[in-house]
Amino acid sequence: MVAYASAKRVHWPTVMLVAAFLSADGLRVAGSGQGQGGDHETFPLTAPKRYVSDVAASEDMQSVVQKSLKSTFIAGIRSYDWERTARALSPDFRGRFPRPGDGHAVDDDLLRIRQYEPEALEVVDREGLVDTLRAHVGAWTSIERASLNTFEFLLEPNRDRAFAKVHFELGGPNPGGGRSVVNATIAVGVVRVAGGEWQIRRLDIVEAMRVDNPRPPMFRDITDAAGLHVDRSEADRQSRQEILDNRASLIDAAVSIIDWNHDGFWDILLTEGLNYSVLFLNDGKGGFVRGKLPVEDRRQLPSQFLFVDLDGDGLEELVSNRVSYLGNRAWMGIYTRRDGKWVFLPHALEFENPPGLIRSDAQSMTAGDVNGDGLIDLFVAGYDNNRSGDPARFNLVDGHDGDKNLLFMNHGGLRFTEESVARGITGTHYTYVAQFFDFDGDGDLDIFEGHDYSPNVIWENKGDGTFRALKDHPFARDVKFTMGLTIGDWNNTGKWSVYVSNMYSHAGNRVVRLADSVSEKTRALLKKAAQGNQLFTMKSGVWEDEALAQGVNDAGWAWGSAFVDIDNDGDKEIFVANGNTSHRDPEAPDF
Structure with missing residues (x-):
């Protein structure tokens, strides 16, 4: 019997991550503080000296406060209902928030940027803050974004007051087609009032910026007009929604941008395991038409393709990540062209596999010449298998029950042997992304392994195509839940930079502060795990992490990323795909 499998990823809240750290250290998660709060009467606001450190109790109350403020403060802004917004502010409210013209301008050729410092702002009352917010959005044609996300929450012992730090964002278009955004980190003191609502009594900015783009958007959605349609049945949508409602998602689809027919125009290849694979050929006129792929057996439809010339004939092969099994062998196939026709080599990438072990499809595939023989080798990242996730073995922060990674060495003529262990590559982590790159500048290709549930690994090439793990490498020191990687010279210095997509977590940052009994070392690990990219x-x-200094760490629940010059000004921006799936019940708890 031949078996097939797709990967399924279970989503674990960051609170559970922190609990795992604390449990591993033998430290308590819950407790409660006693005593008085911080200074909520003067500016800048300060955090209370004593606070509730029971994680569950604090998080439950934070959820209540957040819901209350979203229903008044945020909902009022979104609907231009300023009386509703004012209802979120106590009668004795005092706060500092910049008006549009406050602060100072930051030089930029394309954007109008104003930076605000709290020391230069006057203290206003409730009506003053509402007027300030109205001044920011008054010229906009709509408010497309208004959000308030808490990354620090300290509940005072009497449990009717709290201190919080939040990320606040407003955004919308103006009549000329341009867009504006206000980003602020603010500290607030909140109080509980009659009826169970919470109000903001004190508010102060920590840092804030307004950016106005006077030009119309550079991009518009032309998906339908360009002919990029993929049919999906209602039954299929409902089936996938049920998976999401159970806090899991299928890792079973990918998109590739390739020049399929060598006409100089970029084409699009979409594939979803066991469901569909679609090739959209660029017609050179701004549209796409469907092309023909060589996959004829639906059971061979993969969740990812790699398009690369493996035999040096100038024509790319199509590598499928679909894994098949029989006895103690497993294999992946390669599609190649011979005499102008596609031929499928089902056992091109064959490897030993213990009987009964069902691997997920390869999570990531990357190609490069690791031993300098002029032939392109393949590294195939394994994520999990049918034995992964056993509660008795699974560890959120040091997971070793994932799947092994594979290194296929090219011997010419599309003949490969799997030699990962023989060449020093070991371990069964949850590898989500992998990339060949010369990280140490010695002229050979090293390997970056990006992991879920454990620190990443850098495999240093010893010069002959064998590897050793650099466990103390800056890329591999912390648990980050890595989802993506991009390499480029973003600032035109002639030197490479590496951007790693991880998970920024507001909840994680909140809980780290509450874990007051942990050691400073553990607290630092927790903070790094939650701080993002x-x-x-x-x-x-020496490789140094500049994400915080450059302001590019917070991209939410981040996935793939890319360095790209979006505005054609000669330097590169960072594009990050982020977000997650939604439960069909909008009141269901967040992942």
Whole structure:
């Protein structure tokens, strides 16, 4: 019997991550503070000295406060209902928030940017804050974004007052077609009032910026007009929604941008395991038409393709990540062209596999010449298998029950042997992304392994195509839940930078502060796990993370990323795909 499988990822709240850290250290998660709060009467606001440190109790109350403020403060802004917004502010409210013209301008050729400092702002009352918010959005044609996300929450012992730090964002279009956004980190003191509502009594900015783009958007959605349609039945949508409602998602689809027919125009290849694979050929006129793929057996439809010339004939092969099994062998196939026709080599990438072990489809595939023989080798990242996730073995922060990674060495003529262990590559982590790159600048290709549930691994090429793990490498020191990787020279210095997509977590940052009994070392690990993406640049021969300094760490629940010059000004921006799926019940708890 031949078996097939797709990967399924279970989503674990960051609170559970922190609990796992604390449990591993033998430290308590819950407790309660006693005593008085901080200074909520003067500016800048300060956090209370004593607070409830029971994680569950604090998080439950934070959810109540957040829901209350979203129903008044945020909902009022979105609907231009300023009386509703004012209802979120106590009668004795005092706060500092910049008006549009406050602060100072930041030089930029394309954007109008104003930076605000709290020290230069006057203290206003409730009506003053509402007027300030109205001044920011008054010229907009609509308010497309208004959000308030808490990353620090300290509930005072009497439980009717709290201190919080939040990320606040407003955004919308103006009549000329341009767009504006206000981003602020603010500290608030909130109080509980009659009826169970919470109000903001004190508010102060920590940092804030307004950006106005006077030009119309550079991009518009032309999906339908360009002919990029993929049919999906209602039954299929409902089936996938049920998976999401159970806090899991299928990792079973990918998109590739390739020049399929070598006509100089980029084409699009979409594939979803066991469901469909669609090739959209660029017609050179701004549209796409469907092309023919060589996959004829629906059971061979993969969740990912790799388009690369493996035999040096100038024509790319199509590598499928679909894994098949029989006895103690498993294999992946390659499609190649011979005499102008596609031929499927089902056992091109064959490897040993213990009987009964069902691997997920390969999660990531990357190609490169690791031993300098001029032949392109393949690294195939394994995520999990049918034995992964056993509660007795699974560890959120040091997971070793994932799947092994595979290194296929090219011997020419599309003949490969799997040699990962023989060449020093070991371990069964949950590898989500992998990339060949010369990280140490010695002229050979090293390997970056990006992991879920454990620190990443850098495999240093020893010069002959064998590897050793650099466990203390800056890329591999912390648990980050890595989802993506991009490499580029973003600032035109002639030096490579590496951007790693991880998961920024507001909840994680909140809980770290509450874990007051942990050691400083553990607290630092927790903080790093929740702080998001990394931007590594080489300084004096050492890779350093500049994401916080450059302001590019917070991209939410981040996935793939890319360096790209979006505005054609000669330097590269960072594009990050982020977000997650939604439960069909909008009142269901967040992932």
